[in-house]
Amino acid sequence: MTTFISLLEHHWQRDNFVCVGLDSDYQQLPETVKQGKSVEEALFAFNRAIIDATHDLVCAYKPNIAFYEAQGDAGLRALIRTVHFSKETYPDIPVILDAKRADIGSTNLGYVQAAFDQIGVDAITVHPYLGKEALAPFLARTEKGIIVLAKTSNPGAGEFQDLPVGPAQEPLYQVVARHVAGQWNANGNCAIVIGATYPEDLRKARAIVGDIPILIPGVGTQGGAIAATVTAGKDSKGQGMIINAARSIIFASRGSDFAQAARDATERLRDEINSYR
Amino acid sequence: MTTFISLLEHHWQRDNFVCVGLDSDYQQLPETVKQGKSVEEALFAFNRAIIDATHDLVCAYKPNIAFYEAQGDAGLRALIRTVHFSKETYPDIPVILDAKRADIGSTNLGYVQAAFDQIGVDAITVHPYLGKEALAPFLARTEKGIIVLAKTSNPGAGEFQDLPVGPAQEPLYQVVARHVAGQWNANGNCAIVIGATYPEDLRKARAIVGDIPILIPGVGTQGGAIAATVTAGKDSKGQGMIINAARSIIFASRGSDFAQAARDATERLRDEINSYR
Numbered sequence: 001m002t003t004f005i006s007l008l009e010h011h012w013q014r015d016n017f018v019c020v021g022l023d024s025d026y027q028q029l030p031e032t033v034k035q036g037k038s039v040e041e042a043l044f045a046f047n048r049a050i051i052d053a054t055h056d057l058v059c060a061y062k063p064n065i066a067f068y069e070a071q072g073d074a075g076l077r078a079l080i081r082t083v084h085f086s087k088e089t090y091p092d093i094p095v096i097l098d099a100k101r102a103d104i105g106s107t108n109l110g111y112v113q114a115a116f117d118q119i120g121v122d123a124i125t126v127h128p129y130l131g132k133e134a135l136a137p138f139l140a141r142t143e144k145g146i147i148v149l150a151k152t153s154n155p156g157a158g159e160f161q162d163l164p165v166g167p168a169q170e171p172l173y174q175v176v177a178r179h180v181a182g183q184w185n186a187n188g189n190c191a192i193v194i195g196a197t198y199p200e201d202l203r204k205a206r207a208i209v210g211d212i213p214i215l216i217p218g219v220g221t222q223g224g225a226i227a228a229t230v231t232a233g234k235d236s237k238g239q240g241m242i243i244n245a246a247r248s249i250i251f252a253s254r255g256s257d258f259a260q261a262a263r264d265a266t267e268r269l270r271d272e273i274n275s276y277r
Numbered sequence: 278m279t280t281f282i283s284l285l286e287h288h289w290q291r292d293n294f295v296c297v298g299l300d301s302d303y304q305q306l307p308e309t310v311k312q313g314k315s316v317e318e319a320l321f322a323f324n325r326a327i328i329d330a331t332h333d334l335v336c337a338y339k340p341n342i343a344f345y346e347a348q349g350d351a352g353l354r355a356l357i358r359t360v361h362f363s364k365e366t367y368p369d370i371p372v373i374l375d376a377k378r379a380d381i382g383s384t385n386l387g388y389v390q391a392a393f394d395q396i397g398v399d400a401i402t403v404h405p406y407l408g409k410e411a412l413a414p415f416l417a418r419t420e421k422g423i424i425v426l427a428k429t430s431n432p433g434a435g436e437f438q439d440l441p442v443g444p445a446q447e448p449l450y451q452v453v454a455r456h457v458a459g460q461w462n463a464n465g466n467c468a469i470v471i472g473a474t475y476p477e478d479l480r481k482a483r484a485i486v487g488d489i490p491i492l493i494p495g496v497g498t499q500g501g502a503i504a505a506t507v508t509a510g511k512d513s514k515g516q517g518m519i520i521n522a523a524r525s526i527i528f529a530s531r532g533s534d535f536a537q538a539a540r541d542a543t544e545r546l547r548d549e550i551n552s553y554r
Contacts, residue, residue, distance in 0.1 A: 066388045070387035073350060080349075100404070102377060132436060152407050159409060160449070175437070
């Protein structure tokens with residue numbers, strides 16, 4: 001069976017650890033892309049150009065659905081067309097839907113259907129707060145990737161995620177990582193999120209989860225350093241990382257050379273990551 | 278300024294505490310509604326009939342977006358039409374989007390735009406995990422309601438929500454409730470979620486948050502008892518509750534009398550709630 005994890009491993013063996021975040025905010029698209037096009041056509045044309053320009057350098061694509069929902073119907077159609085284009089043209093590259101979903105059990109069936117059947121992605125990000133029991137409909141999809149937030153990249157992430165829990169006063173994000181790598185991962189389809197903005201927490205989380213994949217947002221515009229990220233984030237094989245950069249790649253240029261600029265930025269990030277592995 | 282909270286208070290003063298959960302799973306709609314209609318038309322016709330039949334008995338409607346996303350484009354169009362119909366026909370009744378969103382700050386702007394500007398609801402449910410700093414774009418919308426998950430109604434809610442935090446070993450859901458009722462509520466637009474399936478936790482949460490509104494899911498099909506819910510959940514004025522029932526109301530009958538059956542179920546729940554206030 002081709003699984004999300006096996007697709008990742010295929011690219012890691014080719015030294016590809018960059019995940020391009022398709023956070024395609026319509027307001028920020030290059031004028032040359034928007035001109036004479038509907039919102040749907042402009043978003044799709046932009047994403048297709050980015051994917052075509054970077055496909056041999058990445059381990060995954062990760063559209064964040066918020067940027068598409070903000071454009072209503074047209075945005076969602078553009079998202080679906082983007083995912084279908086990517087999977088038809090480059091079937092080996094996994095697509096992660098950054099949707100940060102999670103509801104009670106029966107309701108999650110709707111999200112599972114939307115993400116995996118309607119949109120057609122290989123993996124999805126989820127909030128841990130409702131627990132494993134609620135997320136069962138996600139976890140049951142053995143061939144997909146279920147990527148659970150542990151320590152997020154934002155400045156205020158620690159408000160709850162760093163709270164000391166239990167007699168051992170272990171930070172909450174470490175408890176989440178432990179649960180996910182343990183009981184949640186019965187189907188071998190789990191991963192966690194740790195922000196590159198917290199490299200010391202990334203090191204601790206890696207020690208807890210062993211070789212399960214870690215999605216690492218927060219390099220690039222958010223400021224996470226590559227050397228610290230790779231040193232802290234790599235697994236026992238020097239792999240296991242999905243290092244996401246969005247704005248620093250897709251908006252590297254706002255001119256008509258945006259696709260080439262995205263390729264150049266991806267290549268630089270790829271080389272920098274590999275220089276520290 | 279008409280705010281989400283002022284709309285709620287208007288209905289509470291009329292002894293209306295029922296929130297009808299428009300969890301309109303297409304598969305479960307009555308055959309008479311589906312016959313000869315597209316998915317979009319069937320979902321919209323069903324919701325419109327439920328709203329028309331119950332509007333004088335409720336304090337809010339709460340569509341859960343997962344059931345609409347599961348139907349792709351057509352589902353989302355039906356959701357938007359439902360919200361627009363409800364707000365045009367019954368402008369005083371607040372509509373809560375149960376979307377359980379939360380991302381890092383800049384990304385939340387997309388969700389804010391989708392919920393409040395595209396779909397047009399009065400309030401939204403959010404996950405607390407990323408902290409106040411991330412949710413700032415939601416909290417800045419003074420006129421809207423930001424309803425934060427504290428203790429959810431599902432059987433496995435306690436996996437993280439009951440973890441003992443800090444030197445006082447206070448359960449995490451209580452820490453969340455304390456943060457929301459305190460610093461998060463600077464604009465007076467916050468509420469929390471506590472499941473009716475945990476009445477003792479509802480009592481403790483009410484003691485923590487004072488008179489801020491509590492959205493209480495889990496009565497009806499999920500089994501939360503009304504007497505215990507109202508006793509534990511009411512505020513100092515005997516109000517403050519948004520008591521949600523979904524399947525037990527909207528699917529009270531699967532026949533052509535579904536709207537009347539929904540009205541009857543709403544009225545029974547309304548009377549039972551008021552008998553314990």
